[in-house]
Amino acid sequence: MTRAISIFGATGSIGQNTLDLIRRNQDAYRVVALTGGRNIDQLAADAREFGAEIAVTCHDDLLDDLKTALAGTGIEVAAGTQAIAEAADRPADWIMSAIVGAAGLAPGFRALRHGTTLALANKESLVTAGPLLMAEAAKHGARILPVDSEHSAVFQALVGEDMTAIERVIITASGGALRDWPMERLYGATLKDASAHPNWDMGQRITIDSASMFNKAMELIETHEYFGIEPEKISAIIHPQSIIHALVGFKDGALMAHLGAPDMRHAIGYALNWPDRSPLPVDRIDLAQIATLDFRPADEARFPALRLAGDVMETGGHAGAVFNAAKEVALDHFIAGQIGFMQMAPVVEATLDVMSRGFRLTDAINTLETVTETDHVARIKAAEQARHLQEKRA
Ligand code: NAD
Ligand code: MG
Numbered sequence: 109m110t111r112a113i114s115i116f117g118a119t120g121s122i123g124q125n126t127l128d129l130i131r132r133n134q135d136a137y138r139v140v141a142l143t144g145g146r147n148i149d150q151l152a153a154d155a156r157e158f159g160a161e162i163a164v165t166c167h168d169d170l171l172d173d174l175k176t177a178l179a180g181t182g183i184e185v186a187a188g189t190q191a192i193a194e195a196a197d198r199p200a201d202w203i204m205s206a207i208v209g210a211a212g213l214a215p216g217f218r219a220l221r222h223g224t225t226l227a228l229a230n231k232e233s234l235v236t237a238g239p240l241l242m243a244e245a246a247k248h249g250a251r252i253l254p255v256d257s258e259h260s261a262v263f264q265a266l267v268g269e270d271m272t273a274i275e276r277v278i279i280t281a282s283g284g285a286l287r288d289w290p291m292e293r294l295y296g297a298t299l300k301d302a303s304a305h306p307n308w309d310m311g312q313r314i315t316i317d318s319a320s321m322f323n324k325a326m327e328l329i330e331t332h333e334y335f336g337i338e339p340e341k342i343s344a345i346i347h348p349q350s351i352i353h354a355l356v357g358f359k360d361g362a363l364m365a366h367l368g369a370p371d372m373r374h375a376i377g378y379a380l381n382w383p384d385r386s387p388l389p390v391d392r393i394d395l396a397q398i399a400t401l402d403f404r405p406a407d408e409a410r411f412p413a414l415r416l417a418g419d420v421m422e423t424g425g426h427a428g429a430v431f432n433a434a435k436e437v438a439l440d441h442f443i444a445g446q447i448g449f450m451q452m453a454p455v456v457e458a459t460l461d462v463m464s465r466g467f468r469l470t471d472a473i474n475t476l477e478t479v480t481e482t483d484h485v486a487r488i489k490a491a492e493q494a495r496h497l498q499e500k501r502a
Contacts, residue, residue: 110135110136110137110138111136111137111138111201111202112137112138112139112140112199112200112201112202113130113137113138113139113140113200113201113202113203113204114139114140114141114142114195114196114198114200114202114203114204114219115127115139115141115142115143115203115204115206116141116143116192116195116196116203116204116205116206116207116212116215116216116230117143117144117204117205117206117207117208117212117229117230118142118143118144118151118154118204118206119144119145119147119150119151119154120144120206120207120208120311121309121310121311121314121372122204122206122229122255122372122376123142123144123204123206125372125373125376126204126206126227126376126380127154127158128373128389129373129376129377129380129388129389130158130380131157131158132389134158137158139158139159139160139161140160140161140162140195140198140199140200141160141161141162141163141164141195141196141198141200142154142155142158142160142162142163142164143163143164143165143166143192143195143207143215144163144164144165144166145165145166145167146165146167146170148165148170148173148174148177149177151163151165151174151177152174152177152178155178155181155183156178156181156183159183160183161183161184161198162183162184162185162186162195162198163178163183163184163185163186164185164186164187164191164192164195165187166187166188166189166192166207166211167187167188168187168188169187170187171185171186171187171188174187189211189214192207192214192215193214193215193218195215196214196215196216196218196219197218197222199222199224200219200222200224201224201225202224202225202227202380203215203216203219203224203225203226203227204227204229204255204376205219205226205227205228205229205230205233206229206230206255207230208230208232208311208313208314209230209232209313209436210232210236210429210432210433210436210479210483212230212232212233213230213232213233213236213237213241213476213479214476216228216230216233216241217233217237217240217241217244217476219250220241220244220245220248220250220252221244221248221250222248222250223248223249223250224250225250225251225252225253226245226250226251226252226253227253227255227376227379227380228252228253228254228255228256229255229256229376231256231323231326231327231330232326232432234329234330234333234334235326235329235330235333235428235429235431235432236428236429236432236433236479236483237428237429237473237476237479238329238330238332238333238334238428239333239424239472239473240473240474240475240476240479241333242333242334242336252334253378253379253382254330254334254375254379255372255375255376255379256327256330256375257353257368257370257372257374257375258279258280258327258331258353258354259279259327259330259331259334259335259354259375260353260366260374260375260378260379261279261352261353261354261365261366261368261375262277262279262331262335262354262356262366263378264366264378265354265355265356265364265365265366266335266356269356269358271335271336273358273359273360274337274341274356274357274358274359275341275357275358275359275361276341276342276343276356276357277331277335277337277341277342277343277354277355277356277357278342278343278344278345278354278355278356278357278363279324279327279328279331279342279343279344279345279353279354280344280345280346280347280350280352280353280354280355281318281321281323281324281344281345281346281347281406282305282306282307282308282318282346282347282348282350282370283306283346283348283404283406284302284305284306284315284318284319284320284321284323285301285302285303285304285305285306285315285318285319286301286302286319286449287306287319287346287348291409291410294410294449294450295448295449295450296448296449297319297448297449297450298449299316299442299443299445301319301449302315302316302319302320302442302449303315303316305318305319306348307348307349307350307370308350308370308372310372312443313439316439316442316443317435317439319449320411320413320449320452320453321344321406321411321413321414322413322435322439322452322453322456324344324406324411324413324414324417325411325413325414325416325417325420325431326417326432326435327344328342328343328344328414328417328418328421329417329420329421329428329431332421333428339418339421339422342421343406344406344414345403345404345405345406346403346404346405346406347401347402347403348402348404349398349401349402350370351367351368351369351370351393351398351401352365352366352367352401353366353367353368354366367393368390368393369390369391369392369393371390371391373388373389373390374388374390377390412453412454412457413435413452413453413456416431416453416456416457416460417431419460420460423460423464423469423470424470424472425468425469425470425471425472425473426463426467426468426469426470426471426473426478426482427460427469427470429473429479429482429483429486430459430460430463430469430482430486431456431460432483433459433482433483433484433486433487433490434455434456434459434460434486434487434489434490434493435452435456436487437455437459437486437487437490437491437494438451438452438453438455438456438490438494439452441455441491441494441498446494446498447494447497447498447501448501451494451497451501454493454497455490455493455494455497456490458493458496459486459489459490459493462489462493463485463486463489467485
């Protein structure tokens, strides 16, 4: 039987890796919806190749280009944020949520209502609205499968285990592009410096987030939200080789690690084939050749984002949505050259601080609209904080 699948963020790094796996076994799948952004050529080419039912770009102004690119194919086309959310209503057995940023929340949330299995790469969904998303899945009997490599690793280490026997979870971090720089130099890191990842080939934003460890901070929060593990049991460690992706420690002292080549098709493939395992086109690691696996503590002075993640988990409520929005704004300002690399964390910290006054940060998030509102306010506040820092810097 063929499985109906949709990919949100099909033209991105995760989306393309997902299509790569589908391509190798095309008869097993029927592609329903593919969505993308400005890269209309890629979106149209993929829609044609996989005979998608519908192709959607999030940009209204690109609808005509998409129509032209798919003229005569019989493939439906649509544009805009609403059209992307509606595409998630189309019946599918499995959906990949791989839009980058807070925009990825709505379509995944919508798919859960239909009981669809959600392969979740979009980490912002769990960070901004973890409890809401998990409750929605439970309500509709839908399953969420983690696609972030660390969470897929934890998920695999937990197969058949008793959740109450977990003592600790350690997720690994490559340390990013600047891991060997002395701390003083980090203040002068440029966009180019932060955009070269030593191990993983990923989108630009997540690559910079790796260098600042905002990515790892998001992942600590994701671990807490997805597995329901207490913040004090979750930590990150620098492991430059990116061979071990995560470890789970149990109350008898045993530590179970997941090892694999740094290739996202591991995690994507596990979610695609779950609960089975099927062959994947990933490199097999040769331990004798690797010879050593190194570890270093993840220093919170060097990576303040990790400390902020701890605060966010303790605060709960709206803190994740504020953290994520402020992080995105800080990143935009860094990419635009308006603030320095080490000014991103102060923007996020100041935004959390400002919003903890006169705003009930600890209130539970009950609706998707609340997440959107908090996101909106946090972006305005974060932009103000970034401006303050920019003025100080000038
Ligand atoms: P990417 O930038 O390569 O691709 C993003 C996709 O989202 C593209 O298809 C783009 O067109 C689409 N998009 C961007 N903005 C949009 C918007 N406002 N509305 C609708 N669509 C939009 O990103 P990526 O590296 O593939 O990452 C996707 C998600 O997966 C992110 O949340 C990221 O944190 C997560 N993730 C990525 C990796 C990785 O290795 N790349 C690993 C773990 C988790
Ligand atoms: Mg990851």
